[in-house]
Amino acid sequence: MSKEIDTMTAFFPHTPVLLDTSVEFLIKDPNGIYIDATLGGAGHTVAFLKALSDGATLLGVDQDEEAHVAAAEKIGGDPRFIPITGNFGYLSTIIPTEYHGNISGIFFDLGVSTHQIKEPERGFSFQNDGPLDMRMSEMSGITAYDIVNSYDYEKLRDIIFHYGEERLSRQIAKEIIDNRPIESTLELRKAIENVLYGPHIIKSVARVFQAIRIEVNREMEMLKRGLKDSLELLAPGGRIVAISYHSLEDRLVKNFLKSGNFDGEIEKDFYGNPLKPLNVITKQIITPSDEEIQSNPASRSAKLRVGEKIEEV
Ligand SMILES: C[S@@+](CC[C@H](N)C(=O)[O-])C[C@H]1O[C@@H](n2cnc3c(N)ncnc32)[C@H](O)[C@@H]1O
Known part of the structure; x- marks a missing residue:
């Protein structure tokens, strides 16, 4: 995986989905420390950086080396940005310990990016001939x-x-x-x-x-692990903002934000008080407008959900 990334990203840019809404929900503290767990071509990251002040930090995670090349081109040498190559399923391992418990928001824009799909060599596309690969990372x-x-x-x-x-x-x-x-x-x-x-x-x-x-890519397992690790990393009041593109991943996100587990059953303590680590901020699920779907058909199945950490768990 490498080569001609410049030409590739120039011709096939990934259009970020629900961009303004993602910024509004994620950035509560412009001086905070944030994680974009799915950096991709940095479409969202660039908008997050615009909304953040000089003292903020943004850690950009992606398991795909090519995504980091494309992202670096877009972000330039912004000193607030720290790239991390790795799988968000191991978020608490790949994020330096100094940040644990101090994160103001973690963003997930799940699935594959347009540049991965449009590159026949990666094997994601059924429109062009390519090898049967489909790995987002050579580590898979x-x-x-x-x-x-x-x-x-x-x-x-x-x-x-x-x-x-x-x-x-x-x-x-x-x-x-x-x-x-x-x-x-x-x-x-x-x-x-x-x-x-x-x-x-x-x-x-x-x-x-x-x-x-x-x-x-063991996407369901990695999503579960990534969401669980997020709880460890977030500061109280910190947010998880997740965009999913099919019902299985959306169900995992929905249940986790509601209950802190993947069955969606809220546990209760001895006195009957709910034991849940997050408050759901998006009571109504957020989907792209008709205009967004028209200009970017890849956004049509997107669903955005937001949870806010209640306390240390
Ligand atoms: C939909 S794209 C993100 C696009 C990005 N928000 C943008 O606007 O350019 C998803 C990205 O997440 C990465 N990704 C998917 N699953 C991952 C995982 N488990 N760990 C790390 N990166 C992952 C993919 O490699 C891909 O680059």
């Missing part, structure tokens, strides 16, 4: 190739059903297995299309690619 243990060519039928069917929410998961899993070895993204797309019919074929292809990407 498995690639899409491993999943497509070695998972057994049940495992393949289950990830397509759960992570892709694709109802033809059984037929697609069987077809993938029957077509092995599958070497490239377009070969995978062809195998998926063999069992599809009707006007929404492309949506099903997208769902299967999404499912495999989630499995490659």
Whole structure:
């Protein structure tokens, strides 16, 4: 993963989603210390830096080296910005201990960025031919190739059903297995299309690619870990602002902000008082306006939620 990042980002900029709303909810203290846990092309980070004063600090986390290159180009040498390469699933390990308990806000803009999708070499796209990779980081243990060519039928069917929410998961899993070895993204797309019919074929292809990407990058597990670690890092009154793009990740975020766990059940103490670490700030879920969706169709499934830490947990 490397090369021609300049040309690539110039041609395929990632348009930040719900930008003004994210800034409004995240930045309560312009002098605070903040984490952008999904730096990407720094679209949000640049807006956060604009809203922060000279004494603030912004730690920008991304597991993708290419994202850091693109972000550095945009941010320049801003002394308030500290880049950190790593997985937000290990947030409390990768953020220096001096910041633990002192963070005013942590921002998650989940999923992949446009520059990752548009780069055929990365294997995220079913529009161009590329290797079956889909790793956001070279540190990821498995690639899409491993999943497509070695998972057994049940495992393949289950990830397509759960992570892709694709109802033809059984037929697609069987077809993938029957077509092995599958070497490239377009070969995978062809195998998926063999069992599809009707006007929404492309949506099903997208769902299967999404499912495999989630499995490659262990996105659900990392999101759970990242949210839990956030509690350790936030100062009382600090906020988690999270934008999710599909129902599984949104459910995890929603339950966690409500209860501090992933079932969404609020525990009670001996006296019946609720034991929850966060107050939900967004009583109504926040979604992009029609205008935003029209100008940036990639924003159409975005859902933004905000929680504020009540006390030390
Ligand atoms: C939707 S993009 C963020 C775009 C960014 N907000 C912007 O406006 O340019 C998501 C980014 O998060 C990164 N990412 C996803 N999961 C991650 C994880 N578990 N740890 C660290 N980075 C992650 C991806 O590599 C990608 O660059």
